[in-house]
Amino acid sequence: xxxxPTVPANVESLFPAIQSDLDLIEVRLRQVVHSRxxxxxxxxxxxxxxxxxxxxxxxxxxxxxxxxxIGPTTYDRAVAVELIHLASLxxxxxxxxxDMRRARMTANRIWGNKNAVLVADFAQxxxxxxxxxxxxxxxxxxxxxxxxxxxxxxxxxVYHEGSVDVDEDLYYRMIGDKTASLLALAARLGAEGADGDxxxxxxxxxxxxxxxxxxxxxxxxLDLTGDEETIGKPVGSDVRCGRLTLAPxxxxxxxxxxxERVRDLVCAKDPTQLDLPAxxxxxxxxxxxxxxxxxxxxxxxxxxxxxxxxxxxxxRDALVTLAEYxxxxxx
Amino acid sequence: xxxxPTVPANVESLFPAIQSDLDLIEVRLRQVVHSRxxxxxxxxxxxxxxxxxxxxxxxxxxxxxxxxxIGPTTYDRAVAVELIHLASLxxxxxxxxxDMRRARMTANRIWGNKNAVLVADFAQxxxxxxxxxxxxxxxxxxxxxxxxxxxxxxxxxVYHEGSVDVDEDLYYRMIGDKTASLLALAARLGAEGADGDxxxxxxxxxxxxxxxxxxxxxxxxLDLTGDEETIGKPVGSDVRCGRLTLAPxxxxxxxxxxxERVRDLVCAKDPTQLDLPAxxxxxxxxxxxxxxxxxxxxxxxxxxxxxxxxxxxxxRDALVTLAEYxxxxxx
Numbered sequence: 001x002x003x004x005p006t007v008p009a010n011v012e013s014l015f016p017a018i019q020s021d022l023d024l025i026e027v028r029l030r031q032v033v034h035s036r037x038x039x040x041x042x043x044x045x046x047x048x049x050x051x052x053x054x055x056x057x058x059x060x061x062x063x064x065x066x067x068x069x070i071g072p073t074t075y076d077r078a079v080a081v082e083l084i085h086l087a088s089l090x091x092x093x094x095x096x097x098x099d100m101r102r103a104r105m106t107a108n109r110i111w112g113n114k115n116a117v118l119v120a121d122f123a124q125x126x127x128x129x130x131x132x133x134x135x136x137x138x139x140x141x142x143x144x145x146x147x148x149x150x151x152x153x154x155x156x157x158v159y160h161e162g163s164v165d166v167d168e169d170l171y172y173r174m175i176g177d178k179t180a181s182l183l184a185l186a187a188r189l190g191a192e193g194a195d196g197d198x199x200x201x202x203x204x205x206x207x208x209x210x211x212x213x214x215x216x217x218x219x220x221x222l223d224l225t226g227d228e229e230t231i232g233k234p235v236g237s238d239v240r241c242g243r244l245t246l247a248p249x250x251x252x253x254x255x256x257x258x259x260e261r262v263r264d265l266v267c268a269k270d271p272t273q274l275d276l277p278a279x280x281x282x283x284x285x286x287x288x289x290x291x292x293x294x295x296x297x298x299x300x301x302x303x304x305x306x307x308x309x310x311x312x313x314x315x316r317d318a319l320v321t322l323a324e325y326x327x328x329x330x331x
Numbered sequence: 332x333x334x335x336p337t338v339p340a341n342v343e344s345l346f347p348a349i350q351s352d353l354d355l356i357e358v359r360l361r362q363v364v365h366s367r368x369x370x371x372x373x374x375x376x377x378x379x380x381x382x383x384x385x386x387x388x389x390x391x392x393x394x395x396x397x398x399x400x401i402g403p404t405t406y407d408r409a410v411a412v413e414l415i416h417l418a419s420l421x422x423x424x425x426x427x428x429x430d431m432r433r434a435r436m437t438a439n440r441i442w443g444n445k446n447a448v449l450v451a452d453f454a455q456x457x458x459x460x461x462x463x464x465x466x467x468x469x470x471x472x473x474x475x476x477x478x479x480x481x482x483x484x485x486x487x488x489v490y491h492e493g494s495v496d497v498d499e500d501l502y503y504r505m506i507g508d509k510t511a512s513l514l515a516l517a518a519r520l521g522a523e524g525a526d527g528d529x530x531x532x533x534x535x536x537x538x539x540x541x542x543x544x545x546x547x548x549x550x551x552x553l554d555l556t557g558d559e560e561t562i563g564k565p566v567g568s569d570v571r572c573g574r575l576t577l578a579p580x581x582x583x584x585x586x587x588x589x590x591e592r593v594r595d596l597v598c599a600k601d602p603t604q605l606d607l608p609a610x611x612x613x614x615x616x617x618x619x620x621x622x623x624x625x626x627x628x629x630x631x632x633x634x635x636x637x638x639x640x641x642x643x644x645x646x647r648d649a650l651v652t653l654a655e656y657x658x659x660x661x662x
Contacts, residue, residue, distance in 0.1 A: 035486075037483060037487055039486060091452065094425075094448065095449065117422055118482045118486045119486070122486070125476075125482065128475040132472040137463050138463075140463040141460055143459070144457070148457060151449045151453040152366055152368060154449050155366075155370060156368055
């Protein structure tokens with residue numbers, strides 16, 4: 001996917017600007033999981049070190065800054081959110097039987113499903129424990145609602161695998177639950193830990209939810225149009241699993257020859273033999289790739305619009321840049 | 332396994348005596364998991380309805396009674412503990428690739444690993460949410476420590492699969508983590524919800540931990556000597572997975588001909604071809620079955636000894652009966 005022409009140059013400056021904070025998060029992430037069993041840190045650190053973009057901790061940090069600055073509990077909050085994310089990656093890879101993620105073998109591939117599922121449980125419980133030390137009971141309630149939403153989004157996606165009846169509303173509900181819910185929580189936790197008031201916390205939460213939707217639309221686009229080597233995992237996996245994402249949903253709705261062709265390609269009898277270049281070409285020709293890209297840009301713009309009260313603040317500009325990054329990323 | 336001669340007749344009266352409370356738990360258990368997706372209650376209710384002994388909620392209720400009576404939050408506490416247990420069963424069956432549990436097909440067998448793993452996540456998060464509504468933050472911290480212990484116990488067991496170097500200390504640590512930790516929490520939650528003081532809560536917690544150890548020793552014995560039809564799942568599964576439990580650990584330690592024979596049987600090249608009757612016979616002849624049974628009885632007696640302060644109370648007698656039930660059960 002070539003970068004959108006609307007992407008500004010300062011995206012590259014975003015992560016350097018919060019690098020010292022993110023470095024602290026990296027250190028804490030590596031310290032927080034303890035066990036007598038060597039396999040626990042092995043599996044866990046493998047997952048941590050596969051890297052990832054640390055979008056969620058960055059969001060917690062940036063929302064804390066917007067509310068006045070990093071508070072005494074901000075780092076623990078950011079680490080807890082990333083632990084929930086890492087646990088969900090471990091579970092997802094077991095559930096999808098994935099071999100590769102971020103150019104490395106998955107934990108389930110190396111250590112087997114048992115270790116991957118159990119270390120995920122371990123990481124998730126560690127996140128709850130971390131938050132229980134620094135937050136109040138309402139935060140725990142919000143966390144549990146988020147984990148329920150994440151599971152529900154994944155379950156809904158599993159339920160509709162192989163169906164061509166997924167429409168945009170259902171698609172947005174699924175990605176809202178499975179992805180945006182945790183970004184919303186990441187933003188809320190940042191604002192809460194910096195003593196934002198209820199209105200400010202709600203602003204951050206809505207920003208996080210919109211950003212999360214944009215993030216997942218782009219993720220789904222990258223699975224269709226991205227470069228396998230850059231992404232570090234096989235592309236086309238959604239279609240191979242029978243999962244419709246925004247671009248094919250758009251194409252199928254048109255009821256024209258392109259829609260027929262997309263239907264044939266995504267409903268192929270042997271999905272492992274998917275002709276991805278052909279699917280990509282027809283989705284590009286039908287304008288469906290552009291449609292999905294514009295949807296992501298609109299969601300990112302809506303995220304930024306939430307921040308109108310903070311116009312002129314440098315901390316708000318960083319969140320604008322984060323939204324730009326989410327759209328511009330190629331992995 | 333024939334009932335031990337020390338088992339009194341009043342075991343049968345235990346569950347009828349708390350039946351009305353347990354009925355309320357059953358109703359709450361069925362109401363507490365909500366989802367837009369039909370598959371969530373399907374998978375969840377299948378797991379709930381497979382029944383189980385509800386030892387953990389019974390423990391919460393009985394410890395609440397010991398502290399003066401069922402409090403306003405006791406039922407929610409009992410339900411949360413059972414949710415954590417049900418989630419762990421779902422995960423275990425995925426992890427062990429089990430087909431049968433309690434005479435029914437497992438959820439992973441019917442709905443696949445994805446649904447089973449994700450509904451387990453759903454149930455676990457629902458438990459946290461339930462407790463967050465009725466407990467304080469320290470209870471959440473205790474819950475998360477328990478879930479970490481459960482995962483660590485399972486991981487330790489997975490790590491040692493196929494090893495004959497597991498000794499009694501390691502065995503007790505593993506079953507303490509994977510099983511006794513949740514019974515200890517169940518007891519603690521009951522005492523806390525009935526406003527027990529710190530000492531009384533600690534008594535209940537220790538009772539629960541000891542009872543949990545006894546419970547798992549008996550569970551492991553039933554897997555060697557139990558009746559497949561009564562238990563509702565294949566026996567011999569521990570040995571087939573390469574997991575040593577107390578009786579074979581005892582036999583292997585003797586260094587005699589029986590130990591050699593046990594080693595040959597548990598280290599068979601094809602564990603699916605396990606000669607369970609032969610293993611059972613040699614473990615009986617070597618006194619190892621009796622050894623494990625006496626160990627379970629000793630642990631149950633230690634659990635009861637914790638309750639000395641409550642001698643003469645009818646609520647204490649119910650906990651004594653629960654300990655007797657744990658030893659006497661045949662499934």
